[in-house]
Amino acid sequence: MNLEEFLRLNAPEDLAKVAIAIAGKSITVWENIPFKSGLLADVNPSGERQKAIDVYSNDEFVEALSETGLVGEIASEEMTEVVTGKGKLSVAMDPLDGSSNVETNNPLGSIFGFYSSRMPCSGRSLLGALYVTYGNAVTITLSFGKGVHRFVAVKKGPSMSFELLAVNLKIPEKPEVYGIGGSRKDWIPRVRDFVDTFESRGMRTRYCGTFVGDYNQVLSRGGIFAYPEQTGKPQGKLRVLFETAPIAYINEQAGGYSTDGRRNILDIQPSKLSEPSPAYIGSAPLLHELERLVSSIS
Numbered sequence: 660m661n662l663e664e665f666l667r668l669n670a671p672e673d674l675a676k677v678a679i680a681i682a683g684k685s686i687t688v689w690e691n692i693p694f695k696s697g698l699l700a701d702v703n704p705s706g707e708r709q710k711a712i713d714v715y716s717n718d719e720f721v722e723a724l725s726e727t728g729l730v731g732e733i734a735s736e737e738m739t740e741v742v743t744g745k746g747k748l749s750v751a752m753d754p755l756d757g758s759s760n761v762e763t764n765n766p767l768g769s770i771f772g773f774y775s776s777r778m779p780c781s782g783r784s785l786l787g788a789l790y791v792t793y794g795n796a797v798t799i800t801l802s803f804g805k806g807v808h809r810f811v812a813v814k815k816g817p818s819m820s821f822e823l824l825a826v827n828l829k830i831p832e833k834p835e836v837y838g839i840g841g842s843r844k845d846w847i848p849r850v851r852d853f854v855d856t857f858e859s860r861g862m863r864t865r866y867c868g869t870f871v872g873d874y875n876q877v878l879s880r881g882g883i884f885a886y887p888e889q890t891g892k893p894q895g896k897l898r899v900l901f902e903t904a905p906i907a908y909i910n911e912q913a914g915g916y917s918t919d920g921r922r923n924i925l926d927i928q929p930s931k932l933s934e935p936s937p938a939y940i941g942s943a944p945l946l947h948e949l950e951r952l953v954s955s956i957s
């Protein structure tokens with residue numbers, strides 16, 4: 660079954676159309692990474708001036724979303740203001756997550772949250788979320804409130820099709836991997852102490868430096884991805900609206916839990932579009948334990 664067929668049966672029509680538009684455009688973005696990122700600085704098939712890959716992917720997804728006619732607001736990590744349209748949906752995106760990994764060919768990603776309210780708003784307004792990973796294959800992982808499902812891009816004739824890879828993904832409760840961003844010396848002491856217990860629990864470190872690449876392996880293997888509160892950087896790095904709330908939504912649909920250390924990430928009400936927050940995301944038992952520990956700071 661492909662993405663279109665699956666969504667026709669399992670998602671509201673407007674969200675299905677928007678997700679299909681994103682899927683199509685993700686292939687264009689992926690195909691253009693070597694050209695638009697400067698990897699092949701001399702080779703630019705369209706002959707246009709080299710654009711930063713972030714700006715390029717932002718413009719491509721804005722175009723795809725706008726063309727659906729279903730979107731009222733688009734907010735992006737790459738834009739200071741929302742782009743408005745005539746539709747009802749609000750879409751927040753990180754069009755190219757992990758772009759500093761282009762040179763090393765680590766996985767990259769794109770993240771989308773579909774909100775029912777005007778932005779900024781909390782994750783409780785999410786109607787669904789989707790992320791693309793550009794790794795050894797291009798995959799889409801999504802949820803529209805009825806479980807988490809994954810699709811993989813395959814060539815079918817002259818074009819690409821997203822075929823169903825897995826339904827109802829569940830994050831294992833037993834934690835196996837951990838990836839923590841930022842600098843260890845700057846993590847707040849309670850986080851550092853908690854992370855120090857991981858090896859003795861049989862967990863192994865895994866970190867690629869792209870949020871969705873790192874989250875993807877936590878979803879498959881169980882464990883935690885975090886970008887913690889740090890001394891001198893109490894809000895961490897990742898943005899609530901574009902990044903952590905959409906992934907927290909998917910993680911919750913997969914049976915996991917996500918916290919900023921004190922409350923569910925989905926309950927954070929950002930006051931501006933690009934507001935960051937500390938983020939700890941993963942297997943429910945481990946994440947509840949972390950929240951108890953961090954929130955007990957007097």
Ligand code: AFP
Pocket residue numbers: 755756757758759760839840841868869870871873886896897
């Ligand atoms: P870039 O898009 O600038 O590469 O940042 C990626 C990111 O926002 C997120 O994808 C990673 O989890 C996080 O940064 C990694 O940050 P550190 O390099 O500070 O660990």
